[in-house]
Amino acid sequence: MTAEDMQYLTIALPKGKLFYLAKDLFAKVGYSAENLEEKSRKLVITNDELKIKFIIAKTADVPVYVEHGAADIGVIGKDVLMESDKDIYELLDLGFGRCHLMMAVPKDKKRAKLTDYAHTRVATKFPHIAKKFFNSKGMQMEYIKMNGSIELGPIVGLSESIVDIVETGTTLRENNLEEIAFIADASARLIANRASFKLKFNRINKLIQDLDTVLKGDNE
Numbered sequence: 415m416t417a418e419d420m421q422y423l424t425i426a427l428p429k430g431k432l433f434y435l436a437k438d439l440f441a442k443v444g445y446s447a448e449n450l451e452e453k454s455r456k457l458v459i460t461n462d463e464l465k466i467k468f469i470i471a472k473t474a475d476v477p478v479y480v481e482h483g484a485a486d487i488g489v490i491g492k493d494v495l496m497e498s499d500k501d502i503y504e505l506l507d508l509g510f511g512r513c514h515l516m517m518a519v520p521k522d523k524k525r526a527k528l529t530d531y532a533h534t535r536v537a538t539k540f541p542h543i544a545k546k547f548f549n550s551k552g553m554q555m556e557y558i559k560m561n562g563s564i565e566l567g568p569i570v571g572l573s574e575s576i577v578d579i580v581e582t583g584t585t586l587r588e589n590n591l592e593e594i595a596f597i598a599d600a601s602a603r604l605i606a607n608r609a610s611f612k613l614k615f616n617r618i619n620k621l622i623q624d625l626d627t628v629l630k631g632d633n634e
Protein backbone atom coordinates (compact mmCIF):
# COMPACT_ATOMS: atom_id res chain seq x y z
CA MET A 415 0.00 0.00 0.00
CA THR A 416 1.38 3.44 -0.92
CA ALA A 417 1.39 6.33 1.55
CA GLU A 418 -1.52 7.87 -0.37
CA ASP A 419 -3.47 4.59 -0.24
CA MET A 420 -2.99 4.56 3.53
CA GLN A 421 -4.29 8.12 3.89
CA TYR A 422 -7.39 7.68 1.79
CA LEU A 423 -10.41 5.44 2.31
CA THR A 424 -11.58 4.06 -1.03
CA ILE A 425 -15.25 3.13 -1.29
CA ALA A 426 -16.75 1.10 -4.16
CA LEU A 427 -20.37 1.99 -4.94
CA PRO A 428 -22.46 -0.14 -7.34
CA LYS A 429 -24.24 1.44 -10.28
CA GLY A 430 -27.95 0.64 -10.40
CA LYS A 431 -30.66 0.45 -7.77
CA LEU A 432 -28.36 0.75 -4.77
CA PHE A 433 -26.27 3.70 -5.95
CA TYR A 434 -28.26 6.67 -4.67
CA LEU A 435 -29.43 4.82 -1.56
CA ALA A 436 -25.77 4.20 -0.70
CA LYS A 437 -24.71 7.73 -1.64
CA ASP A 438 -27.45 9.24 0.56
CA LEU A 439 -26.57 7.02 3.52
CA PHE A 440 -22.87 7.92 3.31
CA ALA A 441 -23.80 11.61 3.05
CA LYS A 442 -25.63 11.30 6.37
CA VAL A 443 -22.36 10.39 8.11
CA GLY A 444 -20.50 13.17 6.32
CA TYR A 445 -18.97 11.01 3.59
CA SER A 446 -19.64 12.88 0.37
CA ALA A 447 -17.89 14.15 -2.72
CA GLU A 448 -18.73 16.70 -5.34
CA ASN A 449 -20.10 15.33 -8.62
CA LEU A 450 -20.67 11.84 -7.23
CA GLU A 451 -23.27 10.64 -9.74
CA GLU A 452 -24.13 7.15 -10.99
CA LYS A 453 -23.73 8.14 -14.64
CA SER A 454 -20.53 10.09 -14.12
CA ARG A 455 -17.96 9.33 -16.82
CA LYS A 456 -15.29 10.02 -14.26
CA LEU A 457 -15.09 6.74 -12.36
CA VAL A 458 -13.05 7.83 -9.35
CA ILE A 459 -14.46 10.78 -7.43
CA THR A 460 -12.18 12.17 -4.76
CA ASN A 461 -12.75 14.37 -1.74
CA ASP A 462 -9.22 15.44 -0.81
CA GLU A 463 -10.34 17.33 2.26
CA LEU A 464 -11.99 14.25 3.78
CA LYS A 465 -9.47 11.83 2.26
CA ILE A 466 -12.14 9.75 0.55
CA LYS A 467 -12.23 8.19 -2.91
CA PHE A 468 -15.44 6.80 -4.37
CA ILE A 469 -15.17 4.23 -7.17
CA ILE A 470 -18.26 3.85 -9.38
CA ALA A 471 -18.41 0.16 -10.33
CA LYS A 472 -20.62 -2.40 -12.06
CA THR A 473 -22.62 -4.28 -9.41
CA ALA A 474 -20.91 -7.65 -9.87
CA ASP A 475 -17.45 -6.03 -9.80
CA VAL A 476 -17.78 -4.44 -6.35
CA PRO A 477 -16.72 -7.62 -4.46
CA VAL A 478 -13.83 -8.02 -6.92
CA TYR A 479 -12.47 -4.51 -6.21
CA VAL A 480 -12.83 -5.09 -2.48
CA GLU A 481 -11.27 -8.55 -2.45
CA HIS A 482 -8.19 -7.28 -4.27
CA GLY A 483 -7.89 -4.13 -2.16
CA ALA A 484 -8.55 -1.76 -5.06
CA ALA A 485 -11.33 -0.53 -2.77
CA ASP A 486 -11.08 -0.69 1.04
CA ILE A 487 -14.81 -0.98 1.51
CA GLY A 488 -17.90 -1.25 -0.67
CA VAL A 489 -21.66 -1.53 -0.81
CA ILE A 490 -23.25 -4.61 -2.36
CA GLY A 491 -26.45 -6.65 -2.26
CA LYS A 492 -26.21 -9.79 -0.13
CA ASP A 493 -27.35 -11.78 -3.20
CA VAL A 494 -24.34 -10.66 -5.25
CA LEU A 495 -22.06 -11.08 -2.24
CA MET A 496 -23.21 -14.69 -1.72
CA GLU A 497 -22.85 -15.44 -5.40
CA SER A 498 -19.33 -14.00 -5.57
CA ASP A 499 -18.15 -16.15 -2.64
CA LYS A 500 -15.17 -13.84 -2.03
CA ASP A 501 -12.85 -13.76 0.94
CA ILE A 502 -14.04 -10.42 2.31
CA TYR A 503 -15.58 -9.10 5.51
CA GLU A 504 -19.28 -8.34 5.70
CA LEU A 505 -19.51 -5.51 8.22
CA LEU A 506 -23.04 -4.16 8.33
CA ASP A 507 -26.56 -4.71 7.03
CA LEU A 508 -27.45 -1.33 5.53
CA GLY A 509 -31.18 -2.05 5.54
CA PHE A 510 -32.07 -0.90 2.03
CA GLY A 511 -32.41 -2.99 -1.15
CA ARG A 512 -34.45 -5.59 0.70
CA CYS A 513 -35.54 -8.55 -1.39
CA HIS A 514 -35.28 -12.33 -1.27
CA LEU A 515 -33.90 -15.10 -3.43
CA MET A 516 -36.33 -17.79 -4.46
CA MET A 517 -37.20 -20.44 -7.02
CA ALA A 518 -40.25 -19.87 -9.24
CA VAL A 519 -42.02 -21.89 -11.92
CA PRO A 520 -44.84 -21.26 -14.44
CA LYS A 521 -48.17 -21.41 -12.58
CA ASP A 522 -49.74 -23.69 -15.17
CA LYS A 523 -46.87 -26.19 -15.11
CA LYS A 524 -46.51 -26.59 -11.37
CA ARG A 525 -45.32 -30.03 -10.29
CA ALA A 526 -46.46 -31.73 -7.09
CA LYS A 527 -43.25 -31.27 -5.12
CA LEU A 528 -39.86 -29.56 -5.31
CA THR A 529 -37.91 -32.72 -6.04
CA ASP A 530 -40.07 -33.31 -9.13
CA TYR A 531 -37.90 -30.60 -10.73
CA ALA A 532 -34.69 -32.63 -10.30
CA HIS A 533 -32.64 -32.87 -13.52
CA THR A 534 -34.55 -29.97 -15.13
CA ARG A 535 -33.12 -26.66 -16.35
CA VAL A 536 -33.04 -23.59 -14.10
CA ALA A 537 -32.32 -20.12 -15.47
CA THR A 538 -30.54 -17.78 -13.08
CA LYS A 539 -28.15 -14.92 -12.54
CA PHE A 540 -27.04 -16.78 -9.39
CA PRO A 541 -25.78 -20.26 -10.39
CA HIS A 542 -23.61 -20.72 -7.27
CA ILE A 543 -26.42 -19.85 -4.87
CA ALA A 544 -28.85 -22.00 -6.87
CA LYS A 545 -26.45 -24.94 -6.93
CA LYS A 546 -25.87 -24.76 -3.17
CA PHE A 547 -29.62 -24.66 -2.60
CA PHE A 548 -30.45 -27.58 -4.92
CA ASN A 549 -27.49 -29.63 -3.64
CA SER A 550 -28.85 -29.17 -0.10
CA LYS A 551 -32.10 -30.73 -1.36
CA GLY A 552 -30.20 -33.57 -3.03
CA MET A 553 -31.21 -32.30 -6.47
CA GLN A 554 -29.00 -32.24 -9.53
CA MET A 555 -29.96 -29.53 -11.98
CA GLU A 556 -28.88 -28.02 -15.26
CA TYR A 557 -27.92 -24.38 -14.73
CA ILE A 558 -28.41 -21.75 -17.42
CA LYS A 559 -26.61 -18.52 -16.52
CA MET A 560 -28.48 -15.38 -17.57
CA ASN A 561 -27.65 -11.72 -16.97
CA GLY A 562 -31.11 -10.16 -16.63
CA SER A 563 -34.82 -10.61 -17.38
CA ILE A 564 -34.51 -14.07 -15.84
CA GLU A 565 -38.31 -14.46 -15.84
CA LEU A 566 -38.11 -14.90 -19.62
CA GLY A 567 -36.46 -18.30 -19.21
CA PRO A 568 -39.55 -20.50 -18.76
CA ILE A 569 -41.66 -18.33 -21.11
CA VAL A 570 -39.40 -18.93 -24.09
CA GLY A 571 -38.77 -22.57 -23.20
CA LEU A 572 -35.19 -22.06 -22.08
CA SER A 573 -35.81 -23.56 -18.65
CA GLU A 574 -38.43 -25.18 -16.41
CA SER A 575 -37.76 -22.79 -13.51
CA ILE A 576 -35.86 -19.71 -12.38
CA VAL A 577 -33.85 -18.71 -9.33
CA ASP A 578 -33.97 -14.94 -8.90
CA ILE A 579 -34.65 -12.11 -6.49
CA VAL A 580 -38.16 -10.89 -5.69
CA GLU A 581 -39.20 -7.69 -4.01
CA THR A 582 -42.86 -6.88 -4.60
CA GLY A 583 -43.69 -10.00 -6.64
CA THR A 584 -44.92 -7.87 -9.56
CA THR A 585 -42.50 -9.33 -12.10
CA LEU A 586 -43.49 -12.88 -11.13
CA ARG A 587 -47.21 -12.06 -11.39
CA GLU A 588 -46.83 -10.27 -14.72
CA ASN A 589 -45.14 -13.35 -16.15
CA ASN A 590 -47.47 -16.00 -14.65
CA LEU A 591 -44.78 -17.39 -12.40
CA GLU A 592 -45.20 -18.63 -8.84
CA GLU A 593 -42.63 -18.84 -6.07
CA ILE A 594 -42.31 -22.44 -4.87
CA ALA A 595 -39.22 -22.25 -2.66
CA PHE A 596 -37.62 -19.56 -0.49
CA ILE A 597 -33.81 -19.52 -0.61
CA ALA A 598 -32.50 -16.51 1.36
CA ASP A 599 -33.20 -12.93 2.39
CA ALA A 600 -31.02 -10.18 0.93
CA SER A 601 -30.32 -6.48 1.47
CA ALA A 602 -27.42 -4.10 0.91
CA ARG A 603 -24.28 -4.81 2.96
CA LEU A 604 -21.14 -2.87 3.82
CA ILE A 605 -18.13 -5.01 2.95
CA ALA A 606 -14.40 -4.57 3.55
CA ASN A 607 -11.08 -5.83 2.30
CA ARG A 608 -9.48 -7.97 5.02
CA ALA A 609 -6.13 -6.14 5.08
CA SER A 610 -7.75 -2.69 4.88
CA PHE A 611 -9.97 -3.53 7.82
CA LYS A 612 -6.90 -4.19 9.96
CA LEU A 613 -4.72 -1.37 8.60
CA LYS A 614 -7.48 1.26 8.69
CA PHE A 615 -9.36 -0.19 11.64
CA ASN A 616 -9.98 3.07 13.52
CA ARG A 617 -11.41 4.84 10.53
CA ILE A 618 -13.55 1.94 9.30
CA ASN A 619 -14.76 1.14 12.81
CA LYS A 620 -15.81 4.76 13.37
CA LEU A 621 -17.64 4.68 10.03
CA ILE A 622 -19.48 1.48 11.00
CA GLN A 623 -20.57 3.04 14.29
CA ASP A 624 -21.74 6.24 12.60
CA LEU A 625 -23.65 4.31 9.93
CA ASP A 626 -25.20 2.11 12.59
CA THR A 627 -26.35 5.18 14.55
CA VAL A 628 -27.95 6.67 11.43
CA LEU A 629 -29.63 3.36 10.55
CA LYS A 630 -31.03 2.94 14.07
CA GLY A 631 -32.31 6.53 13.92
CA ASP A 632 -33.99 5.83 10.56
CA ASN A 633 -35.79 2.84 12.06
CA GLU A 634 -37.20 4.70 15.07
Ligand SMILES: Nc1ncnc2c1ncn2[C@@H]1O[C@H](COP(=O)(O)OP(=O)(O)OP(=O)(O)O)[C@@H](O)[C@H]1O
Pocket residue numbers: 429430431432472473474490491492493494511512513561562579580581582600601602
Ligand atom coordinates in the same frame (compact mmCIF):
# COMPACT_ATOMS: atom_id res chain seq x y z
N1 LIG B 1 -36.60 -5.28 -7.26
C1 LIG B 1 -35.69 -5.13 -6.30
N2 LIG B 1 -36.04 -4.76 -5.09
C2 LIG B 1 -35.14 -4.57 -4.10
N3 LIG B 1 -33.84 -4.78 -4.23
C3 LIG B 1 -33.45 -5.16 -5.41
C4 LIG B 1 -34.34 -5.36 -6.49
N4 LIG B 1 -33.65 -5.72 -7.55
C5 LIG B 1 -32.39 -5.72 -7.12
N5 LIG B 1 -32.27 -5.42 -5.84
C6 LIG B 1 -31.04 -5.34 -5.02
O1 LIG B 1 -30.24 -4.35 -5.62
C7 LIG B 1 -29.05 -4.91 -6.11
C8 LIG B 1 -28.67 -4.24 -7.40
O2 LIG B 1 -29.68 -4.45 -8.34
P1 LIG B 1 -29.58 -3.82 -9.79
O3 LIG B 1 -30.80 -4.25 -10.53
O4 LIG B 1 -29.26 -2.39 -9.71
O5 LIG B 1 -28.26 -4.46 -10.28
P2 LIG B 1 -27.97 -5.55 -11.32
O6 LIG B 1 -29.24 -5.88 -12.07
O7 LIG B 1 -27.29 -6.66 -10.61
O8 LIG B 1 -26.94 -4.83 -12.22
P3 LIG B 1 -26.77 -5.01 -13.74
O9 LIG B 1 -28.01 -4.35 -14.30
O10 LIG B 1 -25.51 -4.27 -13.98
O11 LIG B 1 -26.70 -6.50 -13.97
C9 LIG B 1 -29.34 -6.41 -6.25
O12 LIG B 1 -28.15 -7.15 -6.18
C10 LIG B 1 -30.25 -6.64 -5.07
O13 LIG B 1 -29.50 -6.80 -3.89
Ligand SMILES: O=P(O)(O)OC[C@H]1O[C@H](OP(=O)(O)OP(=O)(O)O)[C@H](O)[C@@H]1O
Pocket residue numbers: 561562563564565578579580581582583584585586
Ligand atom coordinates in the same frame (compact mmCIF):
# COMPACT_ATOMS: atom_id res chain seq x y z
O1 LIG C 1 -40.55 -8.50 -7.28
P1 LIG C 1 -40.30 -7.28 -8.10
O2 LIG C 1 -40.57 -6.01 -7.33
O3 LIG C 1 -41.03 -7.29 -9.39
O4 LIG C 1 -38.73 -7.19 -8.41
C1 LIG C 1 -38.05 -8.29 -8.93
C2 LIG C 1 -37.35 -7.98 -10.20
O5 LIG C 1 -36.31 -7.02 -9.94
C3 LIG C 1 -35.09 -7.53 -10.46
O6 LIG C 1 -34.93 -7.22 -11.79
P2 LIG C 1 -34.21 -5.90 -12.31
O7 LIG C 1 -35.16 -4.75 -12.23
O8 LIG C 1 -32.91 -5.74 -11.59
O9 LIG C 1 -33.97 -6.22 -13.82
P3 LIG C 1 -33.13 -7.40 -14.47
O10 LIG C 1 -34.09 -8.53 -14.65
O11 LIG C 1 -32.66 -6.86 -15.75
O12 LIG C 1 -31.98 -7.75 -13.53
C4 LIG C 1 -35.27 -9.05 -10.38
O13 LIG C 1 -34.38 -9.71 -11.24
C5 LIG C 1 -36.71 -9.24 -10.74
O14 LIG C 1 -36.88 -9.31 -12.13
